[in-house]
Each structure stands twice: as structure tokens, then as C-alpha cells.
Amino acid sequence: MNITMMLLQLGEGMLISVEIFLLTLFISLPLGLLVAFGRMSKNPVLRWITKIYISIMRGTPLMLQLLVVYFAPYYVFHIQIGGGYRFLAVIIAFSINYAAYFAEIYRSGIESMSVGQYEAAKVLGYGKGQTFFYIIFPQVVKRVLPSITNEIITLVKDTSMAFAIAQAEMFTIAKQIAAAQTSIMPLMVAGVFYYIFNLLVATIMERIEKAYSYYR
Amino acid sequence: MVVNMKLLEMNHIKKEFDGLSVLKDISFSVEEGEVVSIIGPSGSGKSTLLRCATLLEKMDGGELVYMSEKAAWEEDGKCIYASKADLKRIHSYFGLVFQNFNLFPHYSVMKNITDALIRIDKVPKKEAEERAVELLEQLGLADKRDAYPYQLSGGQKQRVSIARALAKQPKILFFDEPTSALDPELTVEVLKVIKDLAKKHMTMIIVTHEMQFAKEVSDRVIFMEEGIIKEQGTPQQLFETDNERVKEFIGHLTGGM
Numbered sequence: 001m002n003i004t005m006m007l008l009q010l011g012e013g014m015l016i017s018v019e020i021f022l023l024t025l026f027i028s029l030p031l032g033l034l035v036a037f038g039r040m041s042k043n044p045v046l047r048w049i050t051k052i053y054i055s056i057m058r059g060t061p062l063m064l065q066l067l068v069v070y071f072a073p074y075y076v077f078h079i080q081i082g083g084g085y086r087f088l089a090v091i092i093a094f095s096i097n098y099a100a101y102f103a104e105i106y107r108s109g110i111e112s113m114s115v116g117q118y119e120a121a122k123v124l125g126y127g128k129g130q131t132f133f134y135i136i137f138p139q140v141v142k143r144v145l146p147s148i149t150n151e152i153i154t155l156v157k158d159t160s161m162a163f164a165i166a167q168a169e170m171f172t173i174a175k176q177i178a179a180a181q182t183s184i185m186p187l188m189v190a191g192v193f194y195y196i197f198n199l200l201v202a203t204i205m206e207r208i209e210k211a212y213s214y215y216r
Numbered sequence: 217m218v219v220n221m222k223l224l225e226m227n228h229i230k231k232e233f234d235g236l237s238v239l240k241d242i243s244f245s246v247e248e249g250e251v252v253s254i255i256g257p258s259g260s261g262k263s264t265l266l267r268c269a270t271l272l273e274k275m276d277g278g279e280l281v282y283m284s285e286k287a288a289w290e291e292d293g294k295c296i297y298a299s300k301a302d303l304k305r306i307h308s309y310f311g312l313v314f315q316n317f318n319l320f321p322h323y324s325v326m327k328n329i330t331d332a333l334i335r336i337d338k339v340p341k342k343e344a345e346e347r348a349v350e351l352l353e354q355l356g357l358a359d360k361r362d363a364y365p366y367q368l369s370g371g372q373k374q375r376v377s378i379a380r381a382l383a384k385q386p387k388i389l390f391f392d393e394p395t396s397a398l399d400p401e402l403t404v405e406v407l408k409v410i411k412d413l414a415k416k417h418m419t420m421i422i423v424t425h426e427m428q429f430a431k432e433v434s435d436r437v438i439f440m441e442e443g444i445i446k447e448q449g450t451p452q453q454l455f456e457t458d459n460e461r462v463k464e465f466i467g468h469l470t471g472g473m
Contacts, residue, residue: 119272120318124332124384125307134335138322215322216366 006177006186013170014193020090020159020169021197025152027095032102039107050103057100062093063164069093070165090162098155105147109140142212149205156198170194220247223283223309223388223419224269228290230277231264238264240443242278246388249417253430256440257465262423265440266392269421270312271303282309283387308337311381315393317373319365319380325352326361329380337384344383351379355409371402375409382413389413391422407433427466431455439465 038050057065070089073079113136121131160171174190177183224246231239238261246252254262267273269280271287275295280288287306288297297303319328326348333344352358355375365373374394381389391410395403407429413420414433424430430437431451438448439462447454447462455466 114318116314116316116318117320120314120320122272123270123307123310123312124380125304125336126332130335134331135320142322215364 013173016169024094028098031099035103036106109144225281227279253434311386
């Protein structure tokens with residue numbers, strides 16, 4: 001196998017990694033906000049359910065969660081799973097795991113807002129939803145951006161865990177080629193790919209943070 | 217004799233925090249064009265009274281009436297609040313200026329003033345901005361329309377927050393210790409704005425520690441302590457009272473004037 005072939009195969013894997021990354025973000029960022037609402041709810045049942053959920057998601061390995069999500073339909077419910085479920089399982093496992101982390105980040109941001117902002121909005125006639133989406137949330141986003149960036153960078157690297165259920169993303173493919181060629185080269189190239197990916201992510205996040213620096 | 221319209225009536229207001237009685241059967245009313253100052257030591261309940269009047273705090277008993285519309289009343293020993301729709305309308309009757317301004321940091325001065333008008337009151341954008349520009353000019357902030365709150369001094373912030381409250385064209389304007397977060401120099405510029413409003417017969421209720429200011433600007437001064445109104449009257453009456461406690465309090469704050 002020549003270098004071009006290897007790069008092509010790794011490139012295909014890279015596309016899958018990017019897909020996992022984007023879909024996970026797309027689902028877990030809003031889902032995390034919902035979980036944060038549950039966590040801060042006045043309803044004690046809802047509050048406890050979300051608390052336990054977050055605790056489990058953060059307290060057990062992501063790789064184990066991935067295996068559970070992938071195998072549970074068969075082992076627990078005796079549902080035959082096709083090959084198509086593999087990718088879905090990755091997305092589900094990553095999304096619910098990252099939603100838990102994002103939820104705690106959102107919560108810390110929301111709870112750091114001063115009561116005065118809510119009161120000023122109330123006196124001016126904003127409803128509860130309007131207060132949250134126009135007054136509170138934009139400020140929360142600015143405050144939590146650095147923490148969110150951290151998580152997103154971790155997510156880029158975590159996509160490699162999909163190899164645990166043999167999802168053909170970049171890391172899985174790199175490992176396969178490395179084994180077949182008895183060469184470290186494919187793994188090094190994969191490393192460079194991940195690094196460039198994260199460099200890009202960091203640059204984009206920096207831009208977003210800058211866009212929010214128009215006020216203090 | 218012409219009887220001015222009562223804009224606000226508070227009757228037998230009671231409020232407890234964790235079993236501690238903060239407001240004990242307070243009654244008072246404010247007429248159109250009146251400027252009322254509420255003074256008293258910290259913990260006297262004056263801020264709580266203001267927060268009850270502006271619906272930021274739920275009362276435990278009593279009646280709250282704005283322009284003959286009941287916002288809250290007592291039924292079987294419980295305080296009942298009006299429907300959401302009624303309260304929404306009642307909210308538009310008053311404005312509140314906070315001690316800490318509570319401007320929205322992510323909005324420009326212009327947007328701080330106009331956002332609620334456009335979004336909540338459905339005032340056309342152009343009209344809302346005209347109103348804002350006029351207010352900013354009146355308050356000496358014409359050049360600050362595009363600034364963000366962090367770029368302003370405390371006095372400017374407080375004037376913007378006054379503009380924000382006024383833009384909604386309220387019938388009554390409440391001030392909760394509007395100068396307590398400001399140094400003396402900035403205090404002067406904010407007090408001047410309030411004095412100008414008084415000249416224009418804006419109805420105002422002001423919780424303040426500025427005795428000299430209260431004396432100059434108010435039609436009536438209320439002295440509160442331990443959750444009750446201990447004394448009230450014209451500034452003249454209050455500042456020349458025989459009530460030892462009031463004398464002592466005012467004396468403290470004015471340095472024995």
C-alpha cells in the first residue's frame with residue numbers, strides 16, 4: 001500500500017470522525033440545555049432524575065456507555081440489530097454523554113447570573129421565556145464559552161472511542177492499516193489529522209469568543 | 217377642592233420572611249404628581265415595601281391597587297394576585313430604578329432603552345428610538361447611544377436606567393436607593409435628574425438615604441422603622457418633628473444639621 005492509498009483511506013475515516021463530531025455537537029448542545037433546565041427545575045422528581053443521569057454519565061467511562069448503547073438492544077430487549085445501528089449507537093452514546101457535561105456548564109453559567117437581571121427584565125414587562133432567551137442566555141453563552149471550547153476539543157479526540165464498537169472512523173482505520181503494514185506511520189498520520197482538526201476547532205472557537213467581546 | 221387621582225394605594229400590607237415580620241400592616245397611598253420619599257434605618261422594611269409595590273416580592277397580606285385596578289387583595293386571610301393579563305397591564309403603570317442599575321450589559325444604551333418597548337409593548341422601532349433619543353438628550357447622554365454599559369460611569373449608568381424606565385411612559389416611577397452605589401460627585405448628577413423630573417410633576421416614590429435631597433425634592437416624607445410607618449408628613453413637619461427617634465435618625469444622617 002502506498003502513501004496515497006493510506007491517506008485516502010484515512011481521509012475517509014476522517015470524514016466519519018467529523019460526522020460523529022458534528023452530529024454529536026448538534027444534538028448535545030441543545031439537549032444539554034434541556035437537561036440543565038431539568039436539573040434546576042422546581043419539580044423535585046425531574047431534578048433528581050436529571051441529577052442521577054448526569055452523575056452516571058460523568059461517573060462511568062464513555063467507552064462503556066458506548067458498548068451498553070450498542071449491545072443493549074440485543075442483550076436486553078432481544079432486538080436484532082443491523083449494521084446500520086452501529087453509527088447510530090455512536091451518535092446516541094456521545095450525545096447523551098456530552099449533553100450531561102454541557103448541562104453542568106450551562107447550569108453554572110445560568111446560576112452565576114445576578115438576580116438583578118431577572119428583576120430588571122420583569123419590571124420592564126418581559127415574560128419568563130423572553131427574559132431567558134433575550135436577557136439571560138446570551139450572557140450565559142459568553143460566560144461559558146471557554147468551558148464549552150474545552151469540551152469540544154475533548155470531543156474531537158473522544159470520537160476515536162467509536163473504535164470500541166468497530167465503527168470505521170479514522171482511529172479504527174489507522175489501527176487496521178498499522179496492524180496490516182506493521183508500521184507506526186498510519187497512527188502518526190492520524191495523530192496529525194486530529195491535531196489539525198483541533199487547531200481548526202480552536203480557531204473557530206476563538207473567533208466566536210472574540211465576537212462576544214464587544215461587551216463586558 | 218380638587219382631589220387628585222390616587223395612582224397607588226397600599227392597604228394593610230404584611231410581609232414575612234421565614235416567620236420574621238418585615239412589614240406590619242402598612243398603609244399609604246400616592247396621588248398623581250406627588251413625590252414621596254421613604255427614609256429609615258436599614259432593615260426597616262422600606263426596600264421590601266418598594267419590592268412589594270413593584271411586584272418583585274409577593275405580599276402575605278393586604279391590598280395593592282394601581283389606578284383603581286387591584287393587583288392584589290386579601291381573601292380568607294390569604295393574599296390573592298390578579299390574573300397574568302391584569303398584572304401585565306399593571307406592570308406598564310410603573311417603572312423601577314434599581315440601586316445597582318441592572319442595565320443589560322450585552323445591549324447598547326439605545327437597545328437597553330428600546331428593546332422592551334419594541335419587543336414587549338410593540339412600539340414601532342422608529343418611534344421607540346425617537347423616544348430614546350429625546351430622553352438621552354434630556355439626561356445629557358446624547359453621545360452615549362451606541363455605548364455599552366461597561367463604558368459608562370456609575371452616574372451615566374444610573375441615568376440610562378432612568379431613561380429606560382421613563383421610555384415606557386410609566387405613571388409612577390420608583391427609585392430604590394438610586395445613589396447608594398455612587399460616589400458623592402456622581403450622586404449629584406443623578407439627584408439633579410430626579411429633581412428635574414419632580415419639576416415636571418412626575419409621580420415618584422424614592423427610597424433614599426440622602427436626607428437633604430429628600431427634604432428638597434419631596435412633597436411628603438415617610439419614616440419607616442421595624443416594619444411600620446413611624447411618622448409621615450411634609451419635609452418641614454418631619455424635619456422639625458418632636459418624635460425623638462425620627463430626630464435622632466435624621467440627625468445622624470445629616471451630621472446634626
